[in-house]
Amino acid sequence: RKEVEQDPGPFNVPEGATVAFNCTYSNSASQSFFWYRQDCRKEPKLLMSVYSSGNEDGRFTAQLNRASQYISLLIRDSKLSDSATYLCPFPYGQNFVFGPGTRLSALP
Amino acid sequence: GAGVSQSPRYKVAKRGQDVALRCDPISGHVSLFWYQQALGQGPEFLTYFQNEAQLDKSGLPSDRFFAERPEGSVSTLKIQRTQQEDSAVYLCASSLVADGSYEQYFGPGTRLTVT
Numbered sequence: 001r002k003e004v005e006q007d008p009g010p011f012n013v014p015e016g017a018t019v020a021f022n023c024t025y026s027n028s029a030s031q032s033f034f035w036y037r038q039d040c041r042k043e044p045k046l047l048m049s050v051y052s053s054g055n056e057d058g059r060f061t062a063q064l065n066r067a068s069q070y071i072s073l074l075i076r077d078s079k080l081s082d083s084a085t086y087l088c089p090f091p092y093g094q095n096f097v098f099g100p101g102t103r104l105s106a107l108p
Numbered sequence: 109g110a111g112v113s114q115s116p117r118y119k120v121a122k123r124g125q126d127v128a129l130r131c132d133p134i135s136g137h138v139s140l141f142w143y144q145q146a147l148g149q150g151p152e153f154l155t156y157f158q159n160e161a162q163l164d165k166s167g168l169p170s171d172r173f174f175a176e177r178p179e180g181s182v183s184t185l186k187i188q189r190t191q192q193e194d195s196a197v198y199l200c201a202s203s204l205v206a207d208g209s210y211e212q213y214f215g216p217g218t219r220l221t222v223t
Contacts (some may be wrong), residue, residue: 004150030209032209032210033207034211042216043199043214043215043216043217044151044199044208044214045214046211046212046213049211087150087151089150089212091209092156093164094139094156094164094207095141095153095156095161095164096141096151096153096212097153098143098150098151098152099150100149101150101188102149
């Protein structure tokens with residue numbers, strides 16, 4: 001089983017702050033990775049795909065560091081609505097292996 | 109378009125009962141996955157279908173768990189003789205192609221409580 005390592009948090013950040021967290025993975029030949037967010041008692045929803053060149057979408061920036069085997073998610077100007085658990089599944093064959101997720105709480 | 113749907117959304121079963129959980133994937137999606145998610149944990153892989161073929165069932169925790177997708181669309185996860193440790197959220201996801209490099213889209217899940 002390929003493990004995914006994440007800091008479970010919680011990350012408590014004030015509104016407007018910038019927060020970043022990483023997800024480390026075992027060796028993988030996959031070309032793409034993903035960030036999902038999961039709200040309490042809801043299903044995971046795709047936030048961003050992370051390709052070799054990275055990806056930016058508004059306040060969110062995702063990077064892939066293949067040499068160090070981690071992906072990162074940077075959230076700028078945090079909003080209360082960003083409070084959720086962030087998951088970074090590790091592509092393993094056709095499947096995803098999930099870690100515990102990182103919990104983010106944006107505080108007023 | 110419609111996303112992945114699951115039914116029932118909530119199920120309470122007495123220990124020893126059999127349950128059947130249904131998943132309707134996004135139309136045209138080849139791959140279908142079942143996951144089990146315990147409270148405070150990430151989803152754990154159970155089984156995977158490519159069309160009607162069950163290609164990986166390595167995550168099924170016991171032979172009480174059985175999944176099928178007979179026509180390559182709707183899937184059913186069946187749990188026989190439920191035990192308390194089966195209490196969890198069961199998530200279904202579908203993907204357009206049979207490749208882990210593609211996004212998976214999740215349904216709302218079925219929350220199973222075994223009493």
